[in-house]
Amino acid sequence: xxxxxxxxxxxxxxxxxxxxxxxxxxxxxxxxxxxxxxxxxxxxxxxxxxxxxxxxxxxxxxxxxxxxxxxxxxxxxxxxxxxxxxxxxxxxxxxxxxxxx
Amino acid sequence: xxxxxxxxxxxxxxxxxxxxxxxxxxxxxxxxxxxxxxxxxxxxxxxxxxxxxxxxxxxxxxxxxxxxxxxxxxxxxxxxxxxxxxxxxxxxxxxxxxxxxxxxxxxxxxxxxxxxxxxxxxxxxxxxxxxxxxxxxxxxxxxxxxxxxxxxxxxxxxxxxxxxxxxxxxxxxxx
Numbered sequence: 172x173x174x175x176x177x178x179x180x181x182x183x184x185x186x187x188x189x190x191x192x193x194x195x196x197x198x199x200x201x202x203x204x205x206x207x208x209x210x211x212x213x214x215x216x217x218x219x220x221x222x223x224x225x226x227x228x229x230x231x232x233x234x235x236x237x238x239x240x241x242x243x244x245x246x247x248x249x250x251x252x253x254x255x256x257x258x259x260x261x262x263x264x265x266x267x268x269x270x271x272x
Numbered sequence: 273x274x275x276x277x278x279x280x281x282x283x284x285x286x287x288x289x290x291x292x293x294x295x296x297x298x299x300x301x302x303x304x305x306x307x308x309x310x311x312x313x314x315x316x317x318x319x320x321x322x323x324x325x326x327x328x329x330x331x332x333x334x335x336x337x338x339x340x341x342x343x344x345x346x347x348x349x350x351x352x353x354x355x356x357x358x359x360x361x362x363x364x365x366x367x368x369x370x371x372x373x374x375x376x377x378x379x380x381x382x383x384x385x386x387x388x389x390x391x392x393x394x395x396x397x398x399x400x401x402x403x404x405x406x407x408x409x410x411x412x413x414x415x416x417x418x419x420x421x422x423x424x425x426x427x428x429x430x431x432x433x434x435x436x437x438x439x440x441x442x443x444x445x446x447x
Contacts, residue, residue, distance in 0.1 A: 172276065173280070173392065174279065180388070181385065182291065184378070184385070185291050185294075186290060186313070188377060188378055189291065189298055192298060192370040193298035195369055195370040196367055201303050202300075202306050206298065209310060212337065215317075216320060219321050219326045219329050223326050223394040223395075223397070226395045229408065234329050234332075235329070236416055240423065242424075243423055243426075243428075246427050249344055249431075250430065250431040251434060253352075254434045254435065
């Protein structure tokens, strides 16, 4: 018996949880952003697994859109981080506390 | 029998590689290590997709993520010349918070997946799957496709606007 849907979903869930833990634990804004990308990639893996095991291509079309949106998000997010770095000279999240209540 | 064993061996290798490099992203000290581990994780994930016979998405994942996104991250990390992080004092609290959020989520995911059946590979991929995806993109999903195009344009304009001299946060170039 070859690997089934549940095995691919388990890998995807593990990647998502690791990414979430990274977002919570890390304090460097760029690394937090990388962990966000990791969570997106985990979602993509789950979507592809569902698409292939259901035998429908619609899921892969969704994945196509997710990847496009993720690329746009990285471009804008990194531009924001660069602007922030130019203004504050730091990438540490605990030093970026202007908006904290 | 032998073929099934090989498939499991490939699966476990790819899955372990993906999870291990994801852990390296979280645990890595320098941002360059994190970015390269992220690229590794993406490539292992693409390998899993190849094993599911979703070749098109696997290729897109390698091209867009490992190719474009990670290189962009590396550019920014090198541009800012970030040093490796020193050990944090409050690392324990953050670790506890991470466990507190991820533990229940992992439990819920496990409970949700438990009733799913065990094994058996996906149904064989039709030989013209990529054509089918393309046809879907330009028929059923043509409106989302156009919106995505506009979104990419807006993102590009926004990124240029944020980063040009005199843009947000630039003290020297401001008139």
